[in-house]
Amino acid sequence: MLRDEVHKAFEVIKQGGIILYPTDTIWGIGCDATNTEAIQRIFELKQRPQEKSMIILLDADHKLESYVAEVSSIAYDLIEFAENPLTLVMPGAKNVSPSLINADGSIAVRVSKHPFCQQLIQRMRKPLVSTSANISGQPSPQNFSQISAEVIEGVDYVVNIDQHDLSAKKPSTIMRINPDGLFEFIRR
DSSP states (O other), X not given: OHHHHHHHHHXXXXXXXXXXXXXXXXOEEEOBTTOHHHHHHHHHHHTOOXXXXXXXXXXXXXXXXXXXXXOOHHHHHHHHHOSSOEEEEESOBXXXXXXXXXXXXXXXXXXXXXXXXXXXXXXXXXXXXXXXXXXXXXXXXSSGGGSOHHHHHHSSEEOOSSTTOOSOOOOOXXXXXXXXXXXXXXXX
């Protein structure tokens, strides 16, 4: 089942499509993080301002250096010891669509521990865009049942995993981290 869903989602993403999928936090809308056209479709679906960038998911922390120019050693410690899913905003974004890079050159990255996300990212050999499965300004859905029909109908594929899990999920903790190792919480 998991392998089949990874394959279906991969085929959609490979063709430039966008998917609705479960993560280790809340449900996300995603695509290939190097495909600017697909990313623009997500901005349009969410009715989200372009300056509010989205995050990328990786399957392993050793891949950070492929997408961030200078990774502070503290970043690895924060990822390893975080009790909850952690998104790090780091300067020096590279090798992703310019649409994902903040005005200051930073990018938000999370290493996902969700088996579907990990396997899909491994198959893609690229980061996966992740943004909450809601229209901008509306509350983030805590589980699949709270996702609006507008979002479900606006994607090219809805992953058939975890849809019946009604437990309340919450977004990741977000921290900004500088190359010198200084960091601050943006969202706890």
